[in-house]
Amino acid sequence: MKNYLLTKTASVFSSKNFLTVLIFIFLPFVAMAQAASDVVQPPKEFDPSGWNWVSICYIVLAVLILLIIARVFDIGSLTEKVTGRKVINWDKANGWIAILFLIGSIAGVWYEMIYHGKHVMIGNSYSEHGETIDSMFNWTFGFTFVVFAITEALLFYFMFRYSYRENKKALYYFHNNKLELVWTVVPAIVLTFLVLRGFNTWSRITAERPKNSQEIEVFAYQFGWKARYAGADNKFGAHHFTFISGKNPLGLAVDGNVDSLVAELQADIKGIDAKIASAPDSAKSWEKQFAAFNVGSNAAAYPAVYKDLKTKMQEGNSGAYVERLKKDKRRKNTTLNRVLTYRKDNGIFNNAANDDKVTTEIVLVKGKSYTFNFRARDVIHSAWFPDFRGQMNVVPGMATWFSFVPTKTTAQARIEKNNPEFEFYLYCNKICGAAHYNMKIKMTVVESEAEYNTWLAAQPAVVAPPAPATAPGDDKKEQGKDSGSAPQKMAMITKTR
Numbered sequence: 001m002k003n004y005l006l007t008k009t010a011s012v013f014s015s016k017n018f019l020t021v022l023i024f025i026f027l028p029f030v031a032m033a034q035a036a037s038d039v040v041q042p043p044k045e046f047d048p049s050g051w052n053w054v055s056i057c058y059i060v061l062a063v064l065i066l067l068i069i070a071r072v073f074d075i076g077s078l079t080e081k082v083t084g085r086k087v088i089n090w091d092k093a094n095g096w097i098a099i100l101f102l103i104g105s106i107a108g109v110w111y112e113m114i115y116h117g118k119h120v121m122i123g124n125s126y127s128e129h130g131e132t133i134d135s136m137f138n139w140t141f142g143f144t145f146v147v148f149a150i151t152e153a154l155l156f157y158f159m160f161r162y163s164y165r166e167n168k169k170a171l172y173y174f175h176n177n178k179l180e181l182v183w184t185v186v187p188a189i190v191l192t193f194l195v196l197r198g199f200n201t202w203s204r205i206t207a208e209r210p211k212n213s214q215e216i217e218v219f220a221y222q223f224g225w226k227a228r229y230a231g232a233d234n235k236f237g238a239h240h241f242t243f244i245s246g247k248n249p250l251g252l253a254v255d256g257n258v259d260s261l262v263a264e265l266q267a268d269i270k271g272i273d274a275k276i277a278s279a280p281d282s283a284k285s286w287e288k289q290f291a292a293f294n295v296g297s298n299a300a301a302y303p304a305v306y307k308d309l310k311t312k313m314q315e316g317n318s319g320a321y322v323e324r325l326k327k328d329k330r331r332k333n334t335t336l337n338r339v340l341t342y343r344k345d346n347g348i349f350n351n352a353a354n355d356d357k358v359t360t361e362i363v364l365v366k367g368k369s370y371t372f373n374f375r376a377r378d379v380i381h382s383a384w385f386p387d388f389r390g391q392m393n394v395v396p397g398m399a400t401w402f403s404f405v406p407t408k409t410t411a412q413a414r415i416e417k418n419n420p421e422f423e424f425y426l427y428c429n430k431i432c433g434a435a436h437y438n439m440k441i442k443m444t445v446v447e448s449e450a451e452y453n454t455w456l457a458a459q460p461a462v463v464a465p466p467a468p469a470t471a472p473g474d475d476k477k478e479q480g481k482d483s484g485s486a487p488q489k490m491a492m493i494t495k496t497r
Ligand SMILES: [Cu+2]
Pocket: 220, 221, 380, 381, 382, 428, 429, 430, 431, 432, 433, 436, 439
């Protein structure tokens, strides 16, 4: 019995009718996919509670049908054996299956493009250079699609047309110089066209830093982005990675922030010194604590506490504790010395960073040229703004930039996309760590300079300006004043610019 089943199963999977069986397996899936595609929804997680007896019956039914089909083919091949006459010409059948597959896959691709294309395609470009990028993409897609369609159609047609026939012998065709020449020269010409056009376009976009372009700094860190706009002085303050601290995430050369970082480091070192001085006392006290705890069944009852106390006592006695403190102190000292060295550089501590604005959103004005200067704090990130057709690596210690002109506002894009909630985003496009997927910053394109100015005026400066002394008409002191309506501030900003 067992042998019989084995042979039967083997015959299903090894004979020529395997392909046909496969098609019968896949047909229900195709039908299911079609039904599911009517409503486009995000993929659901597998939910076993949605399964009931009906679904199980369907599965059993499918398996039974499969077995029956296998059985029918079995009878066919048995008949062939007994009568010596072919019931089904499998070579011919496979040829037809190839043709059906060709037509089915073309129809499937067409269907997907029409009904689901809008969900996966990137949509219109919203920058000036984006038009060229899109045209390049279309040309590449056009060329490759034609080649793909011809070769695939021929592949399946040949499977059909030249399937095995008795008394027909395959032609042994060894070499043809003309053919070789054609399939070398034609792709070479096409590829040269595509590559040169790409090279030209990229050069035009990135070779020269545009003049009269507004500069914005885009700062990447694990895991987020910050933007920095120059303040009213229209000058970006200097920065250095050693100045980065909790208060100063961008490491800007701001007197107060760097001084408090110095004070923090000095206090840390003092604290470590105190710990080193009292290390012998600490060791004694840990020894006592351990002895007091290590009675009865405490060690077994509280293994974590036991282990903790034991390690402390051992490290205190062996001097490992002091060594660790000394190492920590050396590291803090190195950082402190580095910060102090750069702190002396009066060239960079010129108060230029004080009125800079660090923002959690990027706001642009339609039709204006912008240059983004990228900076990374920790690892390599990549700034990607797909709707503007731009991407640039953001590398620690390396200055990279990208420039573009937005051509439509967020409001216009919302109407175009028929989506009132649509926003432009700048994403990270380098897998930079655990929360990489969530690393993005909103980009809003507004219609007028006035809207932009209102927004910028509402953003806090890096250093809150001092309360203004009573000196009416002094623009410099008035600028940062927190009271005063937005239009007033706007006027002041435009004046000083
Ligand atoms: Cu990243």
